[in-house]
Amino acid sequence: MLKDLGTPARSAIRSAGAPLRATGMPRQVRRRRSVLALVILACFTLIVLDARRSAGSPVEPLREAAAGVFGPLESTASSARQPVDDLRDRFAEMDRLKAENEKLKQDNENLTRELNTSDYARNRAQELDKLLKVAPAYTMTPARVIGIGGAQTFSHTVTIDAGTADGVRTDMTVMNGTGLVGRVVRTTTGTATVLLIGDRNSTVGGRLNSSMALGFVSGRGDVAGTLDYKLVDPKARPKVGDRIVTWGSSGNAPYVPGVPIGVVTSVTPNEGSLGSTATIKPYVDPTRIDTVGVVTGPPARPPRGHLPGKGN
Amino acid sequence: MIALRIGLAALFLMVAVTVQTSVLSNIAVAGVTCDLTLIVVIALALSRGPEWGAIAGFVGGLLLDIVPPADHTAGRWALSLAIAGYVAGLIRRETSSGPVGPLGVALTVVLGTAISFFIYSATGSLLHDPSVDWGEFGVRLGIAAGYDVVGAIVVIPLVMWIMGRVQPARERRVVP
Numbered sequence: 001m002l003k004d005l006g007t008p009a010r011s012a013i014r015s016a017g018a019p020l021r022a023t024g025m026p027r028q029v030r031r032r033r034s035v036l037a038l039v040i041l042a043c044f045t046l047i048v049l050d051a052r053r054s055a056g057s058p059v060e061p062l063r064e065a066a067a068g069v070f071g072p073l074e075s076t077a078s079s080a081r082q083p084v085d086d087l088r089d090r091f092a093e094m095d096r097l098k099a100e101n102e103k104l105k106q107d108n109e110n111l112t113r114e115l116n117t118s119d120y121a122r123n124r125a126q127e128l129d130k131l132l133k134v135a136p137a138y139t140m141t142p143a144r145v146i147g148i149g150g151a152q153t154f155s156h157t158v159t160i161d162a163g164t165a166d167g168v169r170t171d172m173t174v175m176n177g178t179g180l181v182g183r184v185v186r187t188t189t190g191t192a193t194v195l196l197i198g199d200r201n202s203t204v205g206g207r208l209n210s211s212m213a214l215g216f217v218s219g220r221g222d223v224a225g226t227l228d229y230k231l232v233d234p235k236a237r238p239k240v241g242d243r244i245v246t247w248g249s250s251g252n253a254p255y256v257p258g259v260p261i262g263v264v265t266s267v268t269p270n271e272g273s274l275g276s277t278a279t280i281k282p283y284v285d286p287t288r289i290d291t292v293g294v295v296t297g298p299p300a301r302p303p304r305g306h307l308p309g310k311g312n
Numbered sequence: 313m314i315a316l317r318i319g320l321a322a323l324f325l326m327v328a329v330t331v332q333t334s335v336l337s338n339i340a341v342a343g344v345t346c347d348l349t350l351i352v353v354i355a356l357a358l359s360r361g362p363e364w365g366a367i368a369g370f371v372g373g374l375l376l377d378i379v380p381p382a383d384h385t386a387g388r389w390a391l392s393l394a395i396a397g398y399v400a401g402l403i404r405r406e407t408s409s410g411p412v413g414p415l416g417v418a419l420t421v422v423l424g425t426a427i428s429f430f431i432y433s434a435t436g437s438l439l440h441d442p443s444v445d446w447g448e449f450g451v452r453l454g455i456a457a458g459y460d461v462v463g464a465i466v467v468i469p470l471v472m473w474i475m476g477r478v479q480p481a482r483e484r485r486v487v488p
Binding site for chain 2 (some may be wrong): 049153189
């Protein structure tokens, strides 16, 4: 297509105007280079336009449109790979999904119950105990992962097949039967992008189950989704085997409280400062996420605010 | 004919992006997926030359930038794949006396992977993206290059054969 662009008349004028350049560089090479220059210029324009995110990027509508087209495509492709995935129990797949869905709901209830009985609850003063008893069955929207970013992109994000049409908004908690998956960072009508907790951009408030100490869980960016845990109180020492749950954000966004994150596998003292950093193995294997639940609704009662507790 | 070729190239790129994000990510090796889009871009560049490589790379990369689950600054993959496609097209031009041999194709794919991954990571560093981890760069590049060559064995002959079928009569007349 590009080969037909240069007309003989134009090239004649050009070679007359700049005889040195025309002889030094064939027409094809010049055209090729101008195409490259144009493309690179377009890329830089895009990067500059999109880099200032706070101001509302003009690329956003483009993303919307792309998600509108590719969301259904990815969805179809994901369904097509399901039989490929486990050919042996191809028919068990539907049952498995149903069972998993059931399990998700069950787990959510179990989670609430478990929180009531675990050390997390026992260690807490009475008001938190009360809080945990009313601890709310959140409204969950089940969704399936339809796209996963490769390690080449360095970012740990997945696409799920639920969007604003299903009540999913940005900054909602995403979890599955085993624990915290991440939070919604971007939504379109039919899809949503979830930032996994293993991403380097992700930080979650985490509480040690055994001592109730508060800290921050941040992603390390490696493939297994390993997390770093830094305690707010430098004197508190996490122990290997301690479990960590979210302590929740104000207004339940982006993280609802009490969702298990992971278990401490090793503790190293910080170099040159007080405190220690714990390595956490997440409960959720980031490479094996399939069915997830998005916390779309508030709990039956807001867990905070009703309680006259102090020191919360 | 031109419209058909452009349509075919667009179709290839769309299928590649879809398959790469939703199917191939399930058979990732250590988290690294096969860059199917890059392979298609290289195949287009090898069959049509650097202009096509650059433009196909730009379009394919742009799709990778905006199709979910992408969450990085748009334009980074577009730039990476455009330059990789351009270079691949140049390689075709240098050896235009005959078709590029299998070893040449494999080396082009490795080179394209290295160029695109490096530019993607470098632009991330320049934009202060905290997720870029240069310590992991070498390992991931190695795995990606190997994986891409494996993917290329299947994809590149297919794409080049189809693109060869829709070559304009003007160009085909030159060959005999």
